[in-house]
Amino acid sequence: MLEITTIRQNPSHVIERLGAKNFDKAAQAITDILALDAQRRAVQQQLDDARNQNKTISEQIGKLYKQGNQQQANELKQQVNTINDNIRQLEANMGSIEQQLDAQLVQLPNLPHQSVPLGKHPDDNQVVKTSGTVPTLHPNAKPHWDLVTQYNLVNFEIGAKITGSGFPLYIGKGARLQRALINFFLDEAIAAGYTEYLPPHLVNEASAYATGQLPDKEGQMYHATADNLYLIPTAEVPLTNIYRDVILKQDELPVKLTGYTPCFRREAGSHGIGTRGLNRLHQFDKVEIVQIQHPDNSYQALEEMLQHVEGLLTKLGLPYRVLRLCGGDMSFTSALTYDLEVFSAAQQQWLEVSSVSNFETYQANRLKLRFRDTETKKNILAHTLNGSALALARIVASLLENNQTPNGITIPQALQKYTGFDIID
RNA sequence: GGAGGUUUGGCAGAGUGGUCGAAUGCGGCGGUCUUGAAAACCGUUGUACCGAAAGGUACCGGGGGUUCGAAUCCCUCAGCCUCCGCCA
Incomplete structure (x- = not known):
């Protein structure tokens, strides 16, 4: 606010x-x-x-x-x-x-930073960087929704039987790959100075309000009405709410948190092209990074977070691009957002795998998250930032597509110590 | 789910209807003393809103009520603790 x-x-x-x-x-x-x-x-x-x-x-x-x-x-x-x-x-x-x-x-959204490009549609987003090379696939290359069936990594039908569409069931090496990615992302975040948390996956109304999911996005969250709790759409909600109604000492800044959680999104009304396979789900896994920063340092921190996410994509060998979102495509609460997209070679599509944002004081104002300025002795709203580092399902989609060979799907070097295998065949 | 207890400032802990925003202790900050530190002593030390300021108002888990007046009485919701039940 x-x-x-x-x-x-x-x-x-x-x-x-x-x-x-x-x-x-x-x-x-x-x-x-x-x-x-x-x-x-x-x-x-x-x-x-x-x-x-x-x-x-x-x-x-x-x-x-x-x-x-x-x-x-x-x-x-x-x-x-x-x-x-x-x-x-x-x-x-x-x-x-x-x-x-x-x-x-x-009802007022956050004010966009001066560097935010004008525009209304995703076409108006600014590509600030493109990195990595798109692999040349063999003639029989398939999109990931066929690969997961061929190698028995994910079963959407059984997921639908258990729960409904958009709730995939990961199997065997498919499940182990998920677990490996989660551990890889968490270890990288810890190495970058973030403290790991494992938060609750349901939150109360006050928490959902404080990070801005309520009242704007009521219909996008699953709501456990009997207890009036919401399934988290992202770890951002519980992680940021750790600091609701908190006054930090200035020397406690910056606060850097990370956490893995499943994320639940109703995604009401979005079906069709671009939503096949793992591209768009009701439940997916994600490692989130959150920072609480002094206002003077928040934009530098945003760049660092962007670099952290780029480093993950580079280690996984995925071609990616960085977009600076235009005013019309940014989230309600953000002042500046970078989206990172990986190129999924078989479906020939850019997939958004991360969104890194500076909310400045917008969230902090609802959270009542402040720090005591050592000079003026006044309590000042802190800046909050967060980013996906990273969202798993689409990473898996592009890893499978980009790394497929006639003999199987190769696992990136950096991930092998986590998976315990180097090929899916 | 049932029974009981409890919730006061950074922490501990008084206060059960009338100058109580709240004793006291610890901690924090500033000072005196000291070569320096500790100890001791003195002072200071919550948040928000309104106001140029003086000052005023609100907040003792949340919400509601009784009263001229509520931290204190009543209702209600929530958290924590103990016991019982159920259970990974």
Whole structure:
């Protein structure tokens, strides 16, 4: 959520930046918000005054009772009753204003960073780098959804029988490859200074709200209604919520966390081309990296995280490209996002395997995640960042496709000590 | 799932209706003393909102209620602890 002070101090800048994110009616929204903000402050002043009167007189009543002066005390009670009627009205007023203000603020997306390219569609994303070479496949090369059947690595039909479509069943070397990738990614993150966590896979409403899944993306999460818990769509939610309502010491920054979790996404309404096989699932595995940073360092940290993910792809020998997302394609909560896509040679398609974002203070504001500035002694909202490092299913898809040979599918060198085998045949 | 207990500031721990935002201790920060450190002593030490400031308001697990007045009484929800049941 944007900070009200930012809006108050520089409304025209906010409107301009919201425009860069293709947010309609930014000017109207900001006008409404400023009006509500002014109302809120005026009403609060009145409320504070009224409460002060209540307190002062109540103290007097206490003293009068001690002196045994019942009659005068009763007179004052009448006065307080009138004040209390006023307080009740002001409170109701205040509640409604705050509700409206909150409803408006929650609808504002984060402001995009200056370097974010303008645009509305994925075509407007900027390719900032392309790396690695696309392999030349043999004549009988197949897309991964055929390979997994040929080598009995994944069975979608049985997954569908057990649960439903989009819940694959990994088998034998297919399952071991998943496990190997998870361990590889976690070890790499630990080596880069991240602390490993194994968080809960269901979260409560407050957590989902704090990282921005609620209220915007309600329908995209699985909801366990009996207990009002949500299945996590990404480890970002539990990992970032570790630091909800926390005030860090400045020297505790940066905080670097990593964790593996399965991720659950309803992906309501998305079917068809580009969703075959492992390309798009309701459940997939992912290792996430999260950083909590001083505002001065967050963009440098973003570049480091990008490099970390690039390093993983390089070690796996996968051709990839880095996109800087345009305003229209970025997530609601992000200020700057890099997407990393690998080229899956048999389906001749770029697959998004990672998204690395700086949220600046947008999440921290909802989380109430701050640090105490050693100089000014003030509590300042921290910057939060996260990235996939990496999402497994699509990595598996491209590994299988790109590394297939007439004799089997080869395992990248870096992964072999984790898999315990070097070929799937 | 059943029964009981508990939830107060960074931590420990008082407070059971009237200057309580909250005693005291520990910890933290600043200072005196010291060659330096420790000890001792003195001071200071929660968060948020409104306000130019003075100052004001809210917060004692969350929400609601009673009262002129609630950390304190009532209702309700949640967390933690103990015992029982069930169970990987």
